[in-house]
Amino acid sequence: MSARARVGVIGVGAMGMGVAKNLLARGYAVRARDIRPEAEAEAARAGAIVCASPAALARECDVVISLVVDHDDTEAIVFGADGLAGALAPGAVYVMSSTVPPRYASDLGARLEARGVAMLDAPVSGGPARAREGTLSMMVSGRDAARERAEGVLADVAAKRFLVGAAPGQGSKAKIVNNLLAGVNLAAACEAMTLGLKLGLDAKLVFEVVSASSGASWIFGDRMARVLEGDYAPRAATRILTKDLSIAAATAAEAGVPGPFATTARDVFAAAVADGQGDADDAAVIRYYAARAGVKLPTKD
Numbered sequence: 001m002s003a004r005a006r007v008g009v010i011g012v013g014a015m016g017m018g019v020a021k022n023l024l025a026r027g028y029a030v031r032a033r034d035i036r037p038e039a040e041a042e043a044a045r046a047g048a049i050v051c052a053s054p055a056a057l058a059r060e061c062d063v064v065i066s067l068v069v070d071h072d073d074t075e076a077i078v079f080g081a082d083g084l085a086g087a088l089a090p091g092a093v094y095v096m097s098s099t100v101p102p103r104y105a106s107d108l109g110a111r112l113e114a115r116g117v118a119m120l121d122a123p124v125s126g127g128p129a130r131a132r133e134g135t136l137s138m139m140v141s142g143r144d145a146a147r148e149r150a151e152g153v154l155a156d157v158a159a160k161r162f163l164v165g166a167a168p169g170q171g172s173k174a175k176i177v178n179n180l181l182a183g184v185n186l187a188a189a190c191e192a193m194t195l196g197l198k199l200g201l202d203a204k205l206v207f208e209v210v211s212a213s214s215g216a217s218w219i220f221g222d223r224m225a226r227v228l229e230g231d232y233a234p235r236a237a238t239r240i241l242t243k244d245l246s247i248a249a250a251t252a253a254e255a256g257v258p259g260p261f262a263t264t265a266r267d268v269f270a271a272a273v274a275d276g277q278g279d280a281d282d283a284a285v286i287r288y289y290a291a292r293a294g295v296k297l298p299t300k301d
Contacts, residue, residue, distance in 0.1 A: 004029065007153055008061035010054055010077050010084070011098070012043045014235055015124070016067035018131025019157055021046050026134070026156050031057045033077075053082035063153045064094050067124075070243055071100040078108065085117060093150040094119045097138070099179060099244050102172040102251060109142065109168025118146035121168035123175035124158060125182075127222075128235050135159040139178075141170035173251075180248040180262050182219055183241050186282060187265040189220040193227060194289035203228055203298050223283040230299040232277075232284040239278035242269040 008031040009020040016032075017039065023030050024047045032043035033051045040050045051057035054077040058064050064084060068074055074096060078085050088094060094117060096105065105121045112119045120142035130136050138158035140147060143166060147154075154161055164170040192215065196206035207224050210216055226232065245266035252259030272278075272288040280287075290297050 005062045008057040008064040010066040011068035012039045014128040015131050018128045020048055022132050022134040031060055033057045054084040055082040055087035058084035058087035062092055063150050065097055067097050071104045074098055088117055093146045095122050097122050097124050099123050099175055100172055101247050102169045105172040106169030119168055120146050121171035123171055125178055139164050139171040139174040141165040142168055176248045176251050179244040183245040183265045184261045185217045185219045186223055187268045190286035190289050193224055194293050197295040198293045226283045227286055228298050232280040234281045236282050237279050238282045238284055239273050241282045242273050245269055
């Protein structure tokens, strides 16, 4: 499809808003839909056309991308009242980019195919900043014909696209593997930084030592930089990765793979949510550790 394809984005939260603004900047005609009026208002200010329902959006689009929270929200926008399933024009492509259980993604693809709707299971990774830049990573599975029709849009959304398989569900499997590591690494990063503080080390020193040593990880560098600034404004909320870790733990159990790291990280994140950190950035998991260790975290100047 051309760079002037009509694209719809359903779910203009942190990630979806970044995707919408990136596509607008690249010259696409973008439609937007969200259950939150304030999100729709921001999308409209950026130049998107706000639609009253998923169905209304789908009728006007060649490619529809959804970035809603979970599989319940996905089900609602696809098959709920005024859902997109019956409204997409022939030849249009639905790109499901939320993190959902692989079994659900597979089932959704099969139900849509039975109705003649082309779906790509294409979860993304990288965070709101990369969404705005169009440099996300995307794990794509689905029929070649659908992928080829949407390829121009996908290329402008995600600089790195991995073809995982020919059927929906495979992309979600790859995303869950990645998110398991992200969650475990983040929980460990928070635990390690808290230990360093409890031992009397300077937080900046711990950050510099680990970043230059064998304990480094991408998520340590990204999230602990926020901790040094006392910045817990949500980019990826704690409750979201809690959900993702729950999916990872359940998927591992279903596959017969021991998952002690997935379940432990899930429980840590769930405890942080119970402590009131659910809507804060997921770096705020360190607050759970710090409160129990009795250490003071860095604050904004």
